[in-house]
Amino acid sequence: MAEVLARLDDVHVHFPVREGLLLPREVARVRAVDGVSLSIHKGEVVGLVGESGSGKSTTGRALLRLQDVTAGRVHFAGLDITQLRRHELQAIRRRMTVVFQDPEASCNPRMRIGDAVAEPLRVHERLTAEQRRSKVASLLDQVGLDGGLAQRWPHELSGGQRQRVGIARALATDPDLIVLDEPISALDVSIQAQVLNLLDDLRHQRGLSYLFIAHDLGAVAHLCDRVAVMYLGRVVEQGPVGDIIEAPLHPYTQALLRSVPLLDPVAAHARGLQVLDGEIPSPMAPPSGCAFHPRCRNVVANCRQNRPELLTVGARSVACPVLTQTPQLPIAS
Amino acid sequence: MTPALEVDSLAVIFAGEREPITAVEDVSLSVAKGRTLCVVGESGSGKSVSLLAMMGLLDPRRSTVQARNLRLGGVDLLGLPAAQRRALNGDRLAMVFQDPMTSLNPYLSIATQLTEVLEVHRKLPRAAAVPQAIAMLSAVGISAPERRMRAYPHELSGGMRQRVVLAMALLCHPDVLLADEPTTALDVTIQAQVLQLIQQQQANTGMAVVLVTHDMGVVAHMADDVAVLYGGLVVERAAVRDLFATPQHPYTQALLASIPSKGQRNQRLHVIAGSPPSPLSRPPGCVFAPRCAFAIDRCLTARPAETALGDGRTVRCIRHAELARG
Numbered sequence: 226m227a228e229v230l231a232r233l234d235d236v237h238v239h240f241p242v243r244e245g246l247l248l249p250r251e252v253a254r255v256r257a258v259d260g261v262s263l264s265i266h267k268g269e270v271v272g273l274v275g276e277s278g279s280g281k282s283t284t285g286r287a288l289l290r291l292q293d294v295t296a297g298r299v300h301f302a303g304l305d306i307t308q309l310r311r312h313e314l315q316a317i318r319r320r321m322t323v324v325f326q327d328p329e330a331s332c333n334p335r336m337r338i339g340d341a342v343a344e345p346l347r348v349h350e351r352l353t354a355e356q357r358r359s360k361v362a363s364l365l366d367q368v369g370l371d372g373g374l375a376q377r378w379p380h381e382l383s384g385g386q387r388q389r390v391g392i393a394r395a396l397a398t399d400p401d402l403i404v405l406d407e408p409i410s411a412l413d414v415s416i417q418a419q420v421l422n423l424l425d426d427l428r429h430q431r432g433l434s435y436l437f438i439a440h441d442l443g444a445v446a447h448l449c450d451r452v453a454v455m456y457l458g459r460v461v462e463q464g465p466v467g468d469i470i471e472a473p474l475h476p477y478t479q480a481l482l483r484s485v486p487l488l489d490p491v492a493a494h495a496r497g498l499q500v501l502d503g504e505i506p507s508p509m510a511p512p513s514g515c516a517f518h519p520r521c522r523n524v525v526a527n528c529r530q531n532r533p534e535l536l537t538v539g540a541r542s543v544a545c546p547v548l549t550q551t552p553q554l555p556i557a558s
Numbered sequence: 559m560t561p562a563l564e565v566d567s568l569a570v571i572f573a574g575e576r577e578p579i580t581a582v583e584d585v586s587l588s589v590a591k592g593r594t595l596c597v598v599g600e601s602g603s604g605k606s607v608s609l610l611a612m613m614g615l616l617d618p619r620r621s622t623v624q625a626r627n628l629r630l631g632g633v634d635l636l637g638l639p640a641a642q643r644r645a646l647n648g649d650r651l652a653m654v655f656q657d658p659m660t661s662l663n664p665y666l667s668i669a670t671q672l673t674e675v676l677e678v679h680r681k682l683p684r685a686a687a688v689p690q691a692i693a694m695l696s697a698v699g700i701s702a703p704e705r706r707m708r709a710y711p712h713e714l715s716g717g718m719r720q721r722v723v724l725a726m727a728l729l730c731h732p733d734v735l736l737a738d739e740p741t742t743a744l745d746v747t748i749q750a751q752v753l754q755l756i757q758q759q760q761a762n763t764g765m766a767v768v769l770v771t772h773d774m775g776v777v778a779h780m781a782d783d784v785a786v787l788y789g790g791l792v793v794e795r796a797a798v799r800d801l802f803a804t805p806q807h808p809y810t811q812a813l814l815a816s817i818p819s820k821g822q823r824n825q826r827l828h829v830i831a832g833s834p835p836s837p838l839s840r841p842p843g844c845v846f847a848p849r850c851a852f853a854i855d856r857c858l859t860a861r862p863a864e865t866a867l868g869d870g871r872t873v874r875c876i877r878h879a880e881l882a883r884g
Contacts, residue, residue, distance in 0.1 A: 488774055
């Protein structure tokens with residue numbers, strides 16, 4: 226297998242909730258990310274899925290060092306970057322970039338498209354104006370945009386075009402890894418397919434790695450090699466995307482996949498809507514034991530007491546004691 | 559049988575800064591009691607504006623709504639004085655929006671907002687309205703409804719807010735529920751819960767549902783019939799199984815082919831080149847022609863008319879007959 230490019234080691238991100246005007250004291254803690262370990266290999270696309278509030282975006286931000294971690298380590302390209310200071314991160318930032326969900330929010334409305342794409346080049350590379358212009362034109366071309374758009378303003382572009390600009394900007398410094406935080410959720414259906422194909426092409430042309438944060442499981446199945454399923458700040462199951470989509474093991478992964486509507490009215494009618502009751506609990510007061518136990522069908526007494534660890538089952542790992550204790554499953558350790 | 563809601567040749571024109579903007583050009587829809595019509599379309603297709611026009615919620619100073627016919631049950635809505643029409647809203651005809659905060663007042667408790675509906679439409683005193691409101695909250699799956707009555711919108715999660723809005727819309731047991739992307743902002747798990755609630759309420763009361771969505775999976779689960787909107791026009795209408803099995807319009811075909819499903823990994827997705835037209839600059843001929851793989855010269859010059867194919871099925875494409883033959 227290819228070398229590990231980025232790795233999160235038991236990463237925790239907690240946000241203190243403070244009360245009091247003069248001497249604020251911590252009254253509670255939001256455990257947004259609560260012990261996530263995840264690695265991304267060179268050239269690999271790892272999907273991160275889960276409901277809102279599961280901590281998937283915060284995990285992506287921790288990897289990018291846009292968010293300081295409370296505990297645990299963040300590694301990138303063989304380097305421990307957990308404690309790097311701002312200026313030390315400069316070299317890392319060009320190799321690890323990000324595309325956000327809302328293309329509107331990531332384009333400065335007062336900056337022409339060409340300047341927006343050139344901005345990372347200004348920060349990171351010493352180029353003449355002429356070199357920069359030709360690089361911008363080539364980047365726009367690579368994401369399927371007309372070079373003439375460089376002179377236009379963000380409001381003159383459609384949502385799909387703006388998202389392509391976001392991707393061009395993320396590519397500007399020739400990164401190794403791009404964190405894609407829900408890059409297609411805000412786009413029209415016919416545009417989503419265009420952007421997914423573009424991401425797939427770029428990845429193969431440039432040997433890129435992605436951390437693809439998404440809630441659309443169809444898109445995840447399409448783009449990813451491996452997928453990690455998060456629930457309330459922890460990974461409950463991870464493994465090859467085929468295994469997880471075809472035969473999910475964790476009761477939460479199963480429920481999440483069952484909630485996805487079928488694309489066939491005959492099958493949809495026969496099966497009906499599959500509903501997982503309840504909502505994701507507050508990360509301020511996570512349930513005891515397995516965080517999923519209040520919504521789980523297979524719950525046993527032990528689930529309420531002990532927090533399950535991720536155990537290796539074949540090519541994947543699952544955090545469910547009921548499952549990993551079932552004798553017919555092949556368990557490796 | 560009289561349809562629960564029927565609109566014929568709806569057009570909505572807004573007063574633009576320079577020239578009038580035709581948001582909806584020609585939309586005909588109908589939904590029968592107890593049935594669900596899904597309206598599918600991308601941004602700018604006119605699906606939300608069509609719903610607002612049917613509700614009478616567009617500002618008459620800035621927009622013109624035209625239709626050959628707009629009927630709720632037997633009632634001609636276009637001929638009705640504004641006050642009488644408004645009285646039907648929230649009573650016989652109710653609407654749910656994508657963002658629940660569109661319909662919730664952040665300053666008022668859930669109790670006030672729910673009981674107000676019954677005070678206005680049923681002339682109930684508040685004390686009599688409270689038990690009905692609590693019962694409806696419980697019917698939409700809100701636990702501890704008595705306690706939630708005292709809550710304010712910001713204290714509730716997105717899924718819970720959407721349930722409250724649904725409860726508000728259902729309080730008077732409307733004949734028709736218009737729902738504009740009610741689950742788009744929700745997680746798939748919560749989406750399934752909310753869709754199931756709509757199905758259950760429909761089974762109990764026989765209300766008709768018009769559900770606007772862009773998610774073909776939601777269509778597959780919820781629809782009896784489907785109308786596909788593109789560029790302010792209905793380009794295809796069909797029963798849901800027919801639409802998925804034999805889509806007639808090139809746009810419907812391309813749309814269905816472009817959706818990534820978990821069954822097809824590592825395959826290239828079919829793509830519709832270009833983007834949907836803005837209402838400011840719709841092409842002169844067929845609205846889909848600039849993106850259509852089958853467009854010929856004739857498609858670029860004249861708007862195709864809606865062709866009836868039998869069984870209520872229609873398509874708006876001059877080449878559909880030859881394309882269907884292959």
